Amino acid sequence: MSKLPIIRVQHVVKSFGKITAVNDVTFGVWGGEIFAFLGPNGAGKTTTIKMLTTLLRPTSGSLELDGLDPATDQTEVRKRFGVVFQDPSLDSDLTAWENMDIHGVLYHVPRQVRRERSETLLRMFELWERRDDLVKTFSGGMKRRLEIARGLLHTPKVLFLDEPTLGLDPQSRNQMWTHVRNLNQAERVTVFLTTHYMDEADRVADRIAVIDHGRIVAMGSSGELKQQTGTDSLEAAFLALTGTTIRDESATATDQMRQVSRVWRR
């Protein structure tokens, strides 16, 4: 882990009309660490990731990834990160190999490197034997692993994982985190993940930022958070920090589509 921040976020605010999704957030992520955003639904985790990955512009404040501004240096910033979104972004009518290959072309990875690295990554994520099968025949866990493998193809400096274990069974989740840990070691890639599962943040992250109502309420290692709140588990620390009220958000158009997608199981 280097002591240089690869991500620097300063006083960032993002509002959608009257709703402020991210409210004056400041934090840094060190190069090579695994950093987790932990927070309840609607806390502003995904919005922050979208701003860092050039998909949204902040209302105010500044963001930096590897010294570049995602709002103005879009193309350069995009070369430097890989991302696995909350919702699937694979082409399920293509094979695993084809998905990798298209990604390589989009990121200008030379053909030879593309082939070698695709093979290495598919083997690493235990998908090599299934490389010529259509993605729609894959299980949820396999799809997620393929997305992570794809996100690493262009050797990014930062890998964003937005709720990567959502909807996976405990076995797949366990396996997924083992993979993430290993690749963080092997590739020296910085991992920025969001989750609302305490045990996951506890297990894999070097540092955790607890975010709620668009604000960071605490930041530190799992041990530090427990110490701060005088609790013995991260779950207790989390509830102490964010309260026990259940968050009732109103459903958006996207939520409705997500519901339909679950019914159709694409």
Next chain:
Amino acid sequence: MSVVYILWLREVKKYLRSRVQIVASLGSPLMYLGVLGFGLGPVFQRAGEGKYLQFMAPGVIGMTVLFTAMFSGIAMLWDRQFGFLKETLVAPVPRLLIMIGRTLGGATVAVLQGTLIFVVTLIAGFRPVSLLAVPLAFLVIGLIAVIFSALATAIGSSLKEMQGFQMVMNFLVMPTFFLSGAIYPLEGLPRVLGALTRVDPLTYGVDGVRGLLTGRTHFGVALDVAVLLGVGVLFVVFGAWRFSKIEA
């Protein structure tokens, strides 16, 4: 260039793999061709206009291209949230190239589907007056495909939810088809209907294809092609602009 090519290839590959979808999408053109084509044939003949199948076959080809191209745009709405589109939106590639790759891919698929229907019309008894004009007719079909793929991209980039799909079908796709003169001649129409047919780009597409394949044209093939080229440029620019504005 390789970016445009791979995105184009993706659309074509997906099409060729979806056998069920290919067959299913032949349903409504076949119905129009079979039921309307043979059902209205005798009336058309008695009115002294000749064989109806000969008249409407180019219209059904145009309709197929319109429907296929528009569906690919609607699919985009889904693709943006749950599919591959998001992957392309964060790639270090200009959005314009992505839009062009997708649009050309969608247009190619529409032309392939149109070709399939063309073959079906031949089996049903449609006879082009000259085989030499067939490749030219396919250039016009290609223009129709690009126009509506670009429009579909613009719509797919702008819509926020799936409910919008029904709106687009009822207020855009169906009127575009019914106002195009695909199933009736443009001569002697009531003034309002006549005016509406003239603002419909598909009218010029169908007229151009009909002119080249059967020799019967309302505006003249040259004017048809000129209008299609103009609208094509306009829609591609509009589609590219809307596509560049997508925020995920």
